[in-house]
Amino acid sequence: MSDCNISGSIPKEIKNLNNLIDIRLQNNELIGSIPVTLGGLQKLQGLNLGNNKLEGSILDHLCHLNKLVDLQLDGNKIYGSIPACLGNLNTLRTLSLAFNGLTSIIPSTLWQLNDILHFNLSSNFLHGSLPLEIQNLKAVVDIDLSNNFLLGNIPIIIGNLKNLQNLSLGSNRLQGQIPKSFGDLISLVFLDLSNNNLFGVIPKSLEKLLYLKYVNLSFNRLSGEIPTGGSFRNFSAESFMDNLALCGSSQLQVSPCRKSTHRKSRTKKALLPIVLTLSIMFTLVALLLTFVLIKCLKKPTKPSTNTDMLSHETWRRISQHKLVRATEGFSENNLLGRGSYGSVYKGRLDDGMELAVKVFHLHLEGAFTSFEAECEVMSRIRHRNLVKIISSCSNDDFKSFILEYMPNGSLEKCLYFDNNVLDISHRLTIMIDVASALEYLHFGYSNPIIHCDLKPNNVLLDENMVAHLSDFGIAKLLGEEDSMTQTQTLATIRYMAPEHGREGKVSKKGDVYSYGIMLMEIFTRKKPTDEIFTEEMSLRSWVGESLCHTVMQVLDTNLLRRDDEHFSSKDECVSSILRLKG
Incomplete structure (x- = not known):
């Protein structure tokens, strides 16, 4: 009975249907809690209550369904902890608790589900770290733990998951380096590690992944050369934007890498004086350029921010003129709100993309300082409950931010x-x-x-x-x-x-x-x-x-x-x- 606009609560008398094998009530308007009596349906193999308005916590009664293969409770208002006893349901092949308000750590027992295929706990408030026991999910095809508060490093042992096709760990607080063992995920098709605190280089071992179709490593602190072999030939700038110091092809809108060649030659002793002379000359030139660059960056009319530097190429088509056109001349009809130092307007680009444009009123005392402060703060932070600045547009007499559009307003x-x-x-x-x-x-x-x-x-x-x-x-x-x-x-x-x-x-x-x-x-x-x-x-x-x-x-x-x-x-x-x- 999915997609039927059914409202009300699930009656406790459902226990009387004791021969039920499958319950599909997703995409309705169900309210209330999950009835305890569901635990009495011993023949139940599938339970899908996703995308309703169910509330309350997940009680241990679901752990009595020892033949359950498919459990989907995503898209509700369920809160509290994930019951540890769910790890005893060794028949489970699909577990989806995404888009709820769960606040616990991920119980260690869930890593014992050796035959689980689809594992989705995304968009909750789960915390803790990823344990080494994740390698126990030998059969898993999909893991989605994105949009939580997970900490720590990504375990190297994750490379043992040979059947894994989709891995999403984006929008957490993971740190450390991307393990080289990712190159052993031979079935991987989809990889999202965006919006974390990962640093170091992108492992070249990822070039070995023949089926890799999508990668998102944006909004981290990665550095070094972006791999060029294998599937990386097909990825765009959106996969790598807003990192610390990545370099590579100009098509990826990053700085070019500095190549150094080491040539062994029998005449290297004869070349040594020439090399030293050139090195001194290059050093002097570099010092001069550095001095000039510092002077330029100190100009008060062009504040230097990560947002500006990392997004300028991606958003170079967004000029003051195009923002005027997108907002119909900053029309009052598009005004979303006014603040102390600026106004926010709704805009629509030529390609249909909706955005919000915050324009600073530079004639007001403190407006320029406010722009600089917001640049400094917003270029540093990434969180799903913070408004994201997509880019900025700044010249001597016009300063604005391009923001995510929030359709439900304030x-x-x-x-x-x-x-x-x-x-x-x-x-x-x-x-x-x-x-x-x-x-x-x-x-x-x-x-x-x-x-x-x-x-x-x-x-x-x-x-x-x-x-x-x-x-x-x-x-x-x-x-x-x-x-x-x-x-x-x-x-x-x-x-x-x-x-x-x-x-x-x-x-x-x-x-x-x-x-x-x-x-x-x-x-x-x-x-x-x-x-x-x-x-x-x-x-x-x-x-x-x-x-x-x-x-x-x-x-x-x-x-x-x-x-x-x-x-x-x-x-x-x-x-x-x-x-x-x-």
């Missing part, structure tokens, strides 16, 4: 101006996304980054309502040993921490304070600047007092009614969220 717009009411689950998921972005800024990079201006207008929502933190115009980079820094730039009143407003001190604690204010605003639908709040009564104290009585006094009336059949559980949920305000 969180403020969805909260106050849209007819579509965000329910408790939506609001909680959005705030978890913002917390994930904040955690990355504070702890996921070598130098902590303080956003300094957390508020609903700076949280943007994509087509799937995934939240992306934006606007780093007043963000600050801390030193590795620093816990705070000073600023003369004020953030938004009533959102910023007291010490930021009084003394100009910004720190991770200040961001957390602003997050707490926003958390209360999201669930009360009251701005901290609302006229009901005065010096004697703030949003924080108003919510605090309500928790001594009933949260219904302050809760957004769209969220909960007393006649709701789940009133008690929802009331307890929201109360526990608002207690985080301290």
Whole structure:
């Protein structure tokens, strides 16, 4: 019964269909939790509940289905841990738990599924590292662990997976080098390692992979020459963009490699004086060029950023003139929003690609500094809950960023101006996304980054309502040993921490304070600047007092009614969220 617009919950009486072998209810509108009674269907071999609105955790009752071959729960709102007992289902061939809110490590028992073919845990909040036991998945064809918080190195032993065709580890926090053993993955067709912290060279052993059709190594810290043999002859610049120091063919939009030839000759002693003379000459020329380059890079009208340098060739067709055309002359009809130092417009390129263009108002004091600050911060960071700057357009009298377009606009717009009411689950998921972005800024990079201006207008929502933190115009980079820094730039009143407003001190604690204010605003639908709040009564104290009585006094009336059949559980949920305000 897939794709039938079925709503409601799965009835617990499903246990009475005890001869069921296969259940296909994917792509519907099912709500509620997965019934415990499903565990009684001992003949069940296939269970697909993907792409519904199921909530709750995965309970151990599914582990009783000892004939289960296919388990797909992807695209729901399932949270909590992955049950370790799923590793006891040695009949499993497909396990897909992607696009949920799972927050645990990957249980070690799952690496014991020796006959698993399709293994998809992508787009959750899973953490931990990849263990050596991954080699136990001898039969696996697809592994997708992308869009999680996985750490550590990629195990060398992964090269033992001879049947592996698709490997996606993108958008994690993996580090270290790409193992040379990847060249032993003889069946590999698809490889995505993008958006990690990988460094070193791309192993030439990958040239041996005869079936390799797709590679994405972008947004890492890779260096050295891009391989040219085998399938690498067919890959484009998009496979390697935004790395540290890759070199190779001009078609890949990277710097050319410097080749050095070592020739053995019987006359090398005679050539030595000539070589020394030439070396001295080249050294002097190099010093002169370096001096000139440094002087050029110091020009204030052309800030040097990784975003500019790495994306200029890819986006060379994006000029100021084309941005004007894409936004219909920066028409008010395309205006998405205004900030302190600029405006954001929706644009559409000639090829149909939609984008957002942030144009800085350079006549305003501080606009140029804001542009430079945002360049410095955004060129360093990559995270799925941060808005991605695709490129920039900069000259003496025009500066702009080209950004991902977020079709659902800002969180403020969805909260106050849209007819579509965000329910408790939506609001909680959005705030978890913002917390994930904040955690990355504070702890996921070598130098902590303080956003300094957390508020609903700076949280943007994509087509799937995934939240992306934006606007780093007043963000600050801390030193590795620093816990705070000073600023003369004020953030938004009533959102910023007291010490930021009084003394100009910004720190991770200040961001957390602003997050707490926003958390209360999201669930009360009251701005901290609302006229009901005065010096004697703030949003924080108003919510605090309500928790001594009933949260219904302050809760957004769209969220909960007393006649709701789940009133008690929802009331307890929201109360526990608002207690985080301290």
